[in-house]
Amino acid sequence: MSTAAQHTTDVASTPSSPRLVLATVRARQAVLDGGWWPRSRDPFAEFPGLVEALSARYGPVRQLMLNSSTWDSRFKRLTVGDRVVRAGWFASVDPMLLIATTDRGEQVDLLVVPPSTPxxxxxxxxxxxxxxxxxxxxxAILVDPPEAPARTRDAREQPAWDNEGGRVIALDRRRP
Structure with missing residues:
Protein backbone atom coordinates (compact mmCIF):
# COMPACT_ATOMS: atom_id res chain seq x y z
CA MET A 1 0.00 0.00 0.00
CA SER A 2 1.40 3.42 -0.89
CA THR A 3 1.89 6.20 1.63
CA ALA A 4 -0.71 8.39 -0.07
CA ALA A 5 -3.34 5.66 0.13
CA GLN A 6 -2.74 5.27 3.86
CA HIS A 7 -3.71 8.88 4.45
CA THR A 8 -6.64 9.10 2.03
CA THR A 9 -10.14 8.67 3.42
CA ASP A 10 -12.92 7.50 1.14
CA VAL A 11 -16.47 8.54 1.93
CA ALA A 12 -18.90 5.94 0.62
CA SER A 13 -22.21 7.56 1.53
CA THR A 14 -24.05 10.16 -0.49
CA PRO A 15 -23.02 13.63 0.69
CA SER A 16 -25.64 15.66 2.50
CA SER A 17 -26.81 18.94 1.06
CA PRO A 18 -24.86 21.69 2.80
CA ARG A 19 -26.50 24.68 4.45
CA LEU A 20 -24.52 27.19 2.45
CA VAL A 21 -25.01 30.79 1.35
CA LEU A 22 -22.55 32.16 -1.21
CA ALA A 23 -22.07 35.70 -2.45
CA THR A 24 -23.82 36.33 -5.75
CA VAL A 25 -20.71 38.15 -7.00
CA ARG A 26 -17.10 38.08 -5.83
CA ALA A 27 -16.20 41.53 -4.59
CA ARG A 28 -12.58 42.51 -4.08
CA GLN A 29 -13.30 44.37 -0.87
CA ALA A 30 -15.33 41.52 0.69
CA VAL A 31 -13.61 39.57 3.45
CA LEU A 32 -15.68 36.40 3.03
CA ASP A 33 -17.28 34.60 0.11
CA GLY A 34 -20.17 33.19 2.09
CA GLY A 35 -21.27 31.24 5.11
CA TRP A 36 -21.64 27.55 5.88
CA TRP A 37 -23.60 25.99 8.72
CA PRO A 38 -22.59 22.34 9.18
CA ARG A 39 -24.95 19.98 10.99
CA SER A 40 -22.15 18.41 13.07
CA ARG A 41 -18.41 18.56 13.79
CA ASP A 42 -17.85 15.32 11.84
CA PRO A 43 -15.73 16.24 8.80
CA PHE A 44 -16.54 12.96 7.01
CA ALA A 45 -20.25 13.74 7.15
CA GLU A 46 -19.97 17.47 6.38
CA PHE A 47 -17.11 18.07 3.92
CA PRO A 48 -18.15 15.97 0.89
CA GLY A 49 -21.38 17.92 0.32
CA LEU A 50 -19.59 21.22 0.86
CA VAL A 51 -16.77 20.29 -1.55
CA GLU A 52 -19.29 19.28 -4.21
CA ALA A 53 -21.25 22.53 -3.83
CA LEU A 54 -18.11 24.69 -3.95
CA SER A 55 -16.75 22.72 -6.92
CA ALA A 56 -20.00 23.27 -8.83
CA ARG A 57 -19.74 27.02 -8.25
CA TYR A 58 -15.99 27.77 -8.39
CA GLY A 59 -14.43 24.75 -10.10
CA PRO A 60 -12.80 21.67 -8.57
CA VAL A 61 -11.64 22.14 -4.97
CA ARG A 62 -8.15 20.78 -4.36
CA GLN A 63 -7.47 21.81 -0.75
CA LEU A 64 -9.17 22.83 2.49
CA MET A 65 -7.52 24.73 5.32
CA LEU A 66 -9.13 24.47 8.73
CA ASN A 67 -8.61 25.03 12.41
CA SER A 68 -6.99 21.98 13.98
CA SER A 69 -9.10 21.90 17.14
CA THR A 70 -12.59 22.62 15.80
CA TRP A 71 -13.45 19.27 14.19
CA ASP A 72 -13.99 15.82 15.73
CA SER A 73 -11.34 14.14 13.58
CA ARG A 74 -8.76 14.94 10.90
CA PHE A 75 -7.59 13.52 7.60
CA LYS A 76 -4.87 14.41 5.11
CA ARG A 77 -6.80 13.55 1.97
CA LEU A 78 -10.50 12.96 1.36
CA THR A 79 -11.96 11.32 -1.73
CA VAL A 80 -15.06 13.17 -2.91
CA GLY A 81 -16.53 11.64 -6.05
CA ASP A 82 -13.59 11.01 -8.38
CA ARG A 83 -11.39 13.71 -6.81
CA VAL A 84 -9.02 13.78 -3.87
CA VAL A 85 -9.11 16.90 -1.69
CA ARG A 86 -6.17 17.63 0.59
CA ALA A 87 -6.68 19.08 4.06
CA GLY A 88 -4.39 21.27 6.10
CA TRP A 89 -5.09 21.61 9.81
CA PHE A 90 -3.67 24.70 11.53
CA ALA A 91 -4.04 26.14 15.02
CA SER A 92 -3.59 29.61 13.51
CA VAL A 93 -6.70 29.42 11.28
CA ASP A 94 -9.73 31.11 12.83
CA PRO A 95 -12.03 28.36 14.20
CA MET A 96 -14.95 30.04 12.40
CA LEU A 97 -13.23 30.06 9.01
CA LEU A 98 -12.78 27.48 6.27
CA ILE A 99 -10.50 28.24 3.34
CA ALA A 100 -10.95 26.26 0.13
CA THR A 101 -8.54 26.49 -2.78
CA THR A 102 -9.60 25.51 -6.30
CA ASP A 103 -7.55 23.96 -9.08
CA ARG A 104 -7.36 27.44 -10.66
CA GLY A 105 -5.77 28.79 -7.47
CA GLU A 106 -8.84 30.75 -6.38
CA GLN A 107 -9.37 31.03 -2.65
CA VAL A 108 -12.86 30.77 -1.19
CA ASP A 109 -13.20 31.93 2.43
CA LEU A 110 -16.27 30.80 4.33
CA LEU A 111 -17.67 31.67 7.71
CA VAL A 112 -18.26 28.39 9.59
CA VAL A 113 -21.30 28.78 11.81
CA PRO A 114 -21.12 26.37 14.78
CA PRO A 115 -23.64 23.51 14.44
CA SER A 116 -25.33 24.38 17.75
CA THR A 117 -26.18 27.93 16.64
CA PRO A 118 -29.95 28.69 16.63
CA ALA A 140 -16.77 39.37 14.26
CA ILE A 141 -19.92 38.27 12.44
CA LEU A 142 -20.79 35.75 15.12
CA VAL A 143 -19.63 37.83 18.10
CA ASP A 144 -21.77 40.83 17.15
CA PRO A 145 -25.47 39.95 17.03
CA PRO A 146 -26.48 39.59 13.37
CA GLU A 147 -29.73 41.41 14.17
CA ALA A 148 -27.85 44.60 14.98
CA PRO A 149 -27.30 46.73 11.88
CA ALA A 150 -23.70 47.62 11.20
CA ARG A 151 -23.11 51.20 12.34
CA THR A 152 -21.81 53.42 9.60
CA ARG A 153 -19.19 55.80 10.87
CA ASP A 154 -18.96 59.35 9.74
CA ALA A 155 -15.58 60.06 8.12
CA ARG A 156 -14.78 62.39 11.04
CA GLU A 157 -15.12 59.48 13.47
CA GLN A 158 -12.54 57.27 11.75
CA PRO A 159 -9.47 56.69 13.91
CA ALA A 160 -6.11 57.79 12.63
CA TRP A 161 -2.54 57.20 13.77
CA ASP A 162 -0.98 60.30 15.27
CA ASN A 163 2.58 60.33 13.91
CA GLU A 164 3.63 62.99 16.36
CA GLY A 165 2.48 61.28 19.54
CA GLY A 166 2.37 57.64 18.44
CA ARG A 167 -1.22 56.99 19.41
CA VAL A 168 -4.63 56.56 17.83
CA ILE A 169 -6.64 59.77 17.66
CA ALA A 170 -10.07 60.71 16.36
CA LEU A 171 -9.71 62.40 13.03
CA ASP A 172 -11.72 65.60 12.94
CA ARG A 173 -12.02 66.76 9.34
CA ARG A 174 -13.73 69.98 10.36
CA ARG A 175 -10.40 71.51 11.35
CA PRO A 176 -8.35 73.08 8.53
Whole structure:
Protein backbone atom coordinates (compact mmCIF):
# COMPACT_ATOMS: atom_id res chain seq x y z
CA MET A 1 0.00 0.00 0.00
CA SER A 2 1.40 3.42 -0.89
CA THR A 3 1.89 6.20 1.63
CA ALA A 4 -0.71 8.39 -0.07
CA ALA A 5 -3.34 5.66 0.13
CA GLN A 6 -2.74 5.27 3.86
CA HIS A 7 -3.71 8.88 4.45
CA THR A 8 -6.64 9.10 2.03
CA THR A 9 -10.14 8.67 3.42
CA ASP A 10 -12.92 7.50 1.14
CA VAL A 11 -16.47 8.54 1.93
CA ALA A 12 -18.90 5.94 0.62
CA SER A 13 -22.21 7.56 1.53
CA THR A 14 -24.05 10.16 -0.49
CA PRO A 15 -23.02 13.63 0.69
CA SER A 16 -25.64 15.66 2.50
CA SER A 17 -26.81 18.94 1.06
CA PRO A 18 -24.86 21.69 2.80
CA ARG A 19 -26.50 24.68 4.45
CA LEU A 20 -24.52 27.19 2.45
CA VAL A 21 -25.01 30.79 1.35
CA LEU A 22 -22.55 32.16 -1.21
CA ALA A 23 -22.07 35.70 -2.45
CA THR A 24 -23.82 36.33 -5.75
CA VAL A 25 -20.71 38.15 -7.00
CA ARG A 26 -17.10 38.08 -5.83
CA ALA A 27 -16.20 41.53 -4.59
CA ARG A 28 -12.58 42.51 -4.08
CA GLN A 29 -13.30 44.37 -0.87
CA ALA A 30 -15.33 41.52 0.69
CA VAL A 31 -13.61 39.57 3.45
CA LEU A 32 -15.68 36.40 3.03
CA ASP A 33 -17.28 34.60 0.11
CA GLY A 34 -20.17 33.19 2.09
CA GLY A 35 -21.27 31.24 5.11
CA TRP A 36 -21.64 27.55 5.88
CA TRP A 37 -23.60 25.99 8.72
CA PRO A 38 -22.59 22.34 9.18
CA ARG A 39 -24.95 19.98 10.99
CA SER A 40 -22.15 18.41 13.07
CA ARG A 41 -18.41 18.56 13.79
CA ASP A 42 -17.85 15.32 11.84
CA PRO A 43 -15.73 16.24 8.80
CA PHE A 44 -16.54 12.96 7.01
CA ALA A 45 -20.25 13.74 7.15
CA GLU A 46 -19.97 17.47 6.38
CA PHE A 47 -17.11 18.07 3.92
CA PRO A 48 -18.15 15.97 0.89
CA GLY A 49 -21.38 17.92 0.32
CA LEU A 50 -19.59 21.22 0.86
CA VAL A 51 -16.77 20.29 -1.55
CA GLU A 52 -19.29 19.28 -4.21
CA ALA A 53 -21.25 22.53 -3.83
CA LEU A 54 -18.11 24.69 -3.95
CA SER A 55 -16.75 22.72 -6.92
CA ALA A 56 -20.00 23.27 -8.83
CA ARG A 57 -19.74 27.02 -8.25
CA TYR A 58 -15.99 27.77 -8.39
CA GLY A 59 -14.43 24.75 -10.10
CA PRO A 60 -12.80 21.67 -8.57
CA VAL A 61 -11.64 22.14 -4.97
CA ARG A 62 -8.15 20.78 -4.36
CA GLN A 63 -7.47 21.81 -0.75
CA LEU A 64 -9.17 22.83 2.49
CA MET A 65 -7.52 24.73 5.32
CA LEU A 66 -9.13 24.47 8.73
CA ASN A 67 -8.61 25.03 12.41
CA SER A 68 -6.99 21.98 13.98
CA SER A 69 -9.10 21.90 17.14
CA THR A 70 -12.59 22.62 15.80
CA TRP A 71 -13.45 19.27 14.19
CA ASP A 72 -13.99 15.82 15.73
CA SER A 73 -11.34 14.14 13.58
CA ARG A 74 -8.76 14.94 10.90
CA PHE A 75 -7.59 13.52 7.60
CA LYS A 76 -4.87 14.41 5.11
CA ARG A 77 -6.80 13.55 1.97
CA LEU A 78 -10.50 12.96 1.36
CA THR A 79 -11.96 11.32 -1.73
CA VAL A 80 -15.06 13.17 -2.91
CA GLY A 81 -16.53 11.64 -6.05
CA ASP A 82 -13.59 11.01 -8.38
CA ARG A 83 -11.39 13.71 -6.81
CA VAL A 84 -9.02 13.78 -3.87
CA VAL A 85 -9.11 16.90 -1.69
CA ARG A 86 -6.17 17.63 0.59
CA ALA A 87 -6.68 19.08 4.06
CA GLY A 88 -4.39 21.27 6.10
CA TRP A 89 -5.09 21.61 9.81
CA PHE A 90 -3.67 24.70 11.53
CA ALA A 91 -4.04 26.14 15.02
CA SER A 92 -3.59 29.61 13.51
CA VAL A 93 -6.70 29.42 11.28
CA ASP A 94 -9.73 31.11 12.83
CA PRO A 95 -12.03 28.36 14.20
CA MET A 96 -14.95 30.04 12.40
CA LEU A 97 -13.23 30.06 9.01
CA LEU A 98 -12.78 27.48 6.27
CA ILE A 99 -10.50 28.24 3.34
CA ALA A 100 -10.95 26.26 0.13
CA THR A 101 -8.54 26.49 -2.78
CA THR A 102 -9.60 25.51 -6.30
CA ASP A 103 -7.55 23.96 -9.08
CA ARG A 104 -7.36 27.44 -10.66
CA GLY A 105 -5.77 28.79 -7.47
CA GLU A 106 -8.84 30.75 -6.38
CA GLN A 107 -9.37 31.03 -2.65
CA VAL A 108 -12.86 30.77 -1.19
CA ASP A 109 -13.20 31.93 2.43
CA LEU A 110 -16.27 30.80 4.33
CA LEU A 111 -17.67 31.67 7.71
CA VAL A 112 -18.26 28.39 9.59
CA VAL A 113 -21.30 28.78 11.81
CA PRO A 114 -21.12 26.37 14.78
CA PRO A 115 -23.64 23.51 14.44
CA SER A 116 -25.33 24.38 17.75
CA THR A 117 -26.18 27.93 16.64
CA PRO A 118 -29.95 28.69 16.63
CA UNK A 119 -31.41 28.72 13.11
CA UNK A 120 -32.35 32.43 13.00
CA UNK A 121 -28.90 33.57 14.09
CA UNK A 122 -27.15 31.11 11.76
CA UNK A 123 -29.16 32.19 8.74
CA UNK A 124 -28.53 35.88 9.39
CA UNK A 125 -24.82 35.26 9.95
CA UNK A 126 -24.52 33.32 6.68
CA UNK A 127 -26.37 36.07 4.81
CA UNK A 128 -24.04 38.70 6.29
CA UNK A 129 -20.98 36.63 5.34
CA UNK A 130 -22.28 36.34 1.76
CA UNK A 131 -22.95 40.07 1.45
CA UNK A 132 -20.43 41.50 -1.08
CA UNK A 133 -20.29 44.68 1.03
CA UNK A 134 -19.34 42.77 4.19
CA UNK A 135 -15.97 43.79 5.60
CA UNK A 136 -16.21 41.86 8.86
CA UNK A 137 -14.10 38.81 9.59
CA UNK A 138 -15.70 35.48 10.48
CA UNK A 139 -15.39 35.81 14.25
CA ALA A 140 -16.77 39.37 14.26
CA ILE A 141 -19.92 38.27 12.44
CA LEU A 142 -20.79 35.75 15.12
CA VAL A 143 -19.63 37.83 18.10
CA ASP A 144 -21.77 40.83 17.15
CA PRO A 145 -25.47 39.95 17.03
CA PRO A 146 -26.48 39.59 13.37
CA GLU A 147 -29.73 41.41 14.17
CA ALA A 148 -27.85 44.60 14.98
CA PRO A 149 -27.30 46.73 11.88
CA ALA A 150 -23.70 47.62 11.20
CA ARG A 151 -23.11 51.20 12.34
CA THR A 152 -21.81 53.42 9.60
CA ARG A 153 -19.19 55.80 10.87
CA ASP A 154 -18.96 59.35 9.74
CA ALA A 155 -15.58 60.06 8.12
CA ARG A 156 -14.78 62.39 11.04
CA GLU A 157 -15.12 59.48 13.47
CA GLN A 158 -12.54 57.27 11.75
CA PRO A 159 -9.47 56.69 13.91
CA ALA A 160 -6.11 57.79 12.63
CA TRP A 161 -2.54 57.20 13.77
CA ASP A 162 -0.98 60.30 15.27
CA ASN A 163 2.58 60.33 13.91
CA GLU A 164 3.63 62.99 16.36
CA GLY A 165 2.48 61.28 19.54
CA GLY A 166 2.37 57.64 18.44
CA ARG A 167 -1.22 56.99 19.41
CA VAL A 168 -4.63 56.56 17.83
CA ILE A 169 -6.64 59.77 17.66
CA ALA A 170 -10.07 60.71 16.36
CA LEU A 171 -9.71 62.40 13.03
CA ASP A 172 -11.72 65.60 12.94
CA ARG A 173 -12.02 66.76 9.34
CA ARG A 174 -13.73 69.98 10.36
CA ARG A 175 -10.40 71.51 11.35
CA PRO A 176 -8.35 73.08 8.53
Missing amino acids: AGIAEKAMARAADPDNRRRAQ
